[in-house]
Amino acid sequence: MIKALVIVPYEGLYEMMKEIQQEVKDFQLDIELGNLYEGVAVAKEAENNGYHVIISRGGTASLIQEAVSIPVIDIQVTGYDVLRIITLVKGFSRKSAIVGFSNITQGAATICKILDLDIKTLTISKDTEVKEILTNLKKDGYEVIIGDVVTVQAAKQLGLTGVLITSGKEAIMEALEEAKRSHRIFSQLQQDVSLFQSILDGNEQPIGVFNREEKLVYGNERFNREFHWMIVENSNDIKKLIQETALMKEKQTRAIHINQSFWNITACPQNGAIALFFEKNIPNQAAVQDGERKTKNAIEFHTSATYVLFSGKSEPIQKVLKQIDQYCANDETVWISGEKGNGKQLAAHTIYVKRNNAYAPFIVLHGDILRSEQLKDFMNDFFEKYAHGVIYLKNIDQLSEDMQKELYHFVKNGHHTKVKWLVSSGNNMEEKVKTGTFDRDLYYTLGQQKIYIPPLRERREDIEDLVHVFISDLHPKYGNAIVGIRNDALDELACYDWPGNVEQLKQVIEQLFKQTSSYYIEKEDVAAVLAKCEQPEKKDEALTPIDLSGTLEEIEKQVITKVLEEEGLNQSKAAKRLGINRSTLWRKLK
Template identity: 30%
Template sequence: MKKIRILGIAPYEGMKTMMQNLAAKRKDIDLTVYIGDLDKGVEIARKNVDKNFDVIISRGGTASMIEKITDIPLVRISLSVYDIIRAIKMAENYTGKYAIVGYPGITETAKLLCDLLQYDIDIYTINSVDEVSGLLSDLKKKGYQMILCDMIANTTAKRLGMNAILITSGDESINIAFDQASRLYKSYFAIKENNLFLEKVMGEYDEKVMVYDKTGQLKLSTVDRDNLEAYTKIAEKELEASFKTNNRKFIKRMGEFSISVTSKVSSISNSTYVVYCFNENHNLQSSNRFGISYLTKDEVDASFFNSFYSIASPLSEMENDIRQMSTVDSPIMILGETGTGKSQIAKLLYARSSLNNNPLITLDCNLMDDKTWFFLLNHYNSPLTDSDNTLYFMDIHKLPEDRKDYLLTTLVSTNVHKRNRLLMSCATNESGGNHISAKEYINQLTCMTIHLAPLRERTGDIPQMSSLYINALNLDLAKQIIGFVPEAMELMKNYNWPANFTQFKRVLREMVTVTTTPYIPTETVESILEKEKLTAAAASIISPENEDLLSFPLDTTMTLNEISREIISLYIEKAGGNQSLAAKRLGISRTTLWRYLK
């Protein structure tokens, strides 16, 4: 903090010298001192009002008079007990009649001292300059020849021909005044700076604003009364996280609309504040339903921590790549088959990036309707118009061809990928082939790529992942399953897992749920995996890739066994009656096929 500029007004030369000597020993004071008593002191103060002094220091009646003509903080040099004792001791050798005369600050201390030390000294109190002359004239008539007094009475006494001992201020009194000036300035300066800061906040932001200090107290709000309670809950819930980070941005849904909130930490003097700016966005109402969602880092962390991917660690082999890619700003394309954890990789990349204090905005291309598409490409509040966020375009292969091309053109022409962190995911087929659209995005946006291996290529990890996830399922389902019998584990490892980890965790939950023994038996695994194969076969019937099967009249009122029997019969028919070929196409054994046909 800068030195305190002090204007000193001393009633006599000795005090001026003393103030200068003491100030020279201090590093916190820049002192300018003049000699002036009463009216002369006031005139000195008037002449220096506009010279940017922080504090005025003076004494007695002069200080009282100066206080009335300026708003500059004023500190009085008090008369200490030692100052008054010194004066009394000097008067002990005086044989004439004398008294103590002064303002209450002198006389009250003098009365206390005389009571304690058993001094028999007359004491008279004055409350204004106008009383001094009359009082001293009366004392002179009563035979008083000397007074102990401050500067006002001292001057008058000499004019009336009386002796006077001036009660002077010692070093300790002046140092106390300097200390008081320092504390006063710091307090006054802090209040002044804080008020200027709050005024600046009110003039700088057009949005609704709330300002909190470190104790959690609301110092300023421009939020209307109707929304104050709701906004306060949002601000106070985020307060701890906001103070830890200089700048944050997050989205909160409130009723019919969403609120974009930014927080900024500002330090003024010794005070630290968080400034929240709230921007209501009525165009983001129910945004999750239309394929746009907003998550904070805390929400992403909680979502990942409680997920299969955190518990069973299927993505641990990607740890180093994720750590390295999180440190750069280049767009990233995440490639992999359905269910390989592409969205979880996106969450990890966001959580470990430098932009994790701003929201992760997920744009689900599979859910975007015409309304969302128009908002995304045309509205001023679109995520594409903002900066310093992480944008995750999930499943870009789900977009119609014309929209894929238009989106890519928009991203490139408006530099969205340079103003934000851009993450994308695209599904690959079982042969590892990428969609043509993915290649276009990778090339034009200069994307780094992450390729996620399917579960069938990681069968060696299945025992470990199973154990970790079974442990979590035991807690969730109140079970005590230890694992699989050896034959059952071999079946798990040999299964194709077309939907990868998404299917694996669902199947494992079902197996743990139905098992009543410490180990999951072979029969349970066979039964559930056979259902999985038949379900996959049923799905292929309605797939555009199997147009010749679309005419099959699938009756959804039938039981699963009945549907399975119909599907097997259809595959046998398409195989020309060859049951072995039908079983191979279905991915089941001939024994299983025969059992369903009984």
């Protein structure tokens, strides 16, 4: 019996593997969801748990091969897989290209020629080539990039639409046959290379050991409970600490903000490696209670530079894009206004990345839940340390009057010269200033560069592009047969007023994805979902009661269902409230 771990990069492939799991006889198949570096983390753990082989796909498989010594089998892309995705992207009105390794591009080029499709095909030999190729394609006017996970991720970082080539059953069965062949050749398990494991795992202090390339080679149990290894590896402050310690060959201690808290980190050089010892410094003051139901973060730290640019050809959105490009030429404050759900944070994040601040922290302050003492502590303790970062003050118009004055005095005293500000608000600021409900001085100090994002109902011609973007994004998540939407269904969407703007459109498309079983979304499907949008929200007393007489699994499912109802079927909010990720939530509801 071959003990195999299957690490799949998207949810649709997870469900397909579960079906195949019941059919195979020679394997003990365990399935985990993990994309790229998440998959590597799972693979590293699996290597020490007696697995004979790991099966994954594309860029995730390539990264895992570099991280472990047991055989790693790549689920290859078949011609059927390529044909299905090419059919899906035919609905795009924008220039498309296929970028990937030869196993993808050879078959794709042939199919494009047979079908007489004008889709450019480019072959890479290593993943480091992807960014340059996509940058050149973007300059040439290409907006839709088809490929594997690595290509799609790189496309989204450049503001392009990335469409993932998903795998079919025949590709998975071939991978299992390859796993059998590899297992016969490679029978030895990877040797245990954990450093000082017997001593360090018993320590209650988080300890991580890094090589001179700033890569984690060991984390004790407390370290793994506190941190995700990728977050630590990608911290610029920790990289600098490791580099300086390796160069000076002396022990050093430094206060670093990581995982929403400050830590005193002592770095010690140890025989070609650097051991980091973590001790909690300043308690996290970012979390606030929202009533009795849920906890939100008033202050969030982000390090990822991944973003998706606005999609749309309308004149209003083209004006927004031009303003973004114009304001990216300087570091002055940008004030973004507009209705809820129309992409203000997306615009702020786009400016953050385009200004070449991708390695600086992106700090989000939620003005609607930020308390006065939190803002004061932040201004006193955080600004000096993270002066090189970008601070996005979301919903600035919801700050209290005292907080507005406190912030204005801080900015007026010259501290703003060290801080790169981005702010957002509703679209009625002039009225609020006129009526005295918002500080005039603060508004005119921070509002020198303004961007107004119009609601979706005023740019209906953008709906078609947005729908195709959402379909391509959702396809890897659900892995179903949908490849497009009927024209009359698009007309139905275009006639709706979208009070929740782009975010509501995205939720509707996701709902259609979950309930449509054919290749194309039909008009009647759209009409049914939009009809539900018009229904008034249910009162709390009408929510599903919880029956405690069932099994633990049944009770758990009831709790998840109730939380989903209370959160208006928003899976992200429900998962955050339950303390689990969306993938876990999705699996528990199956």
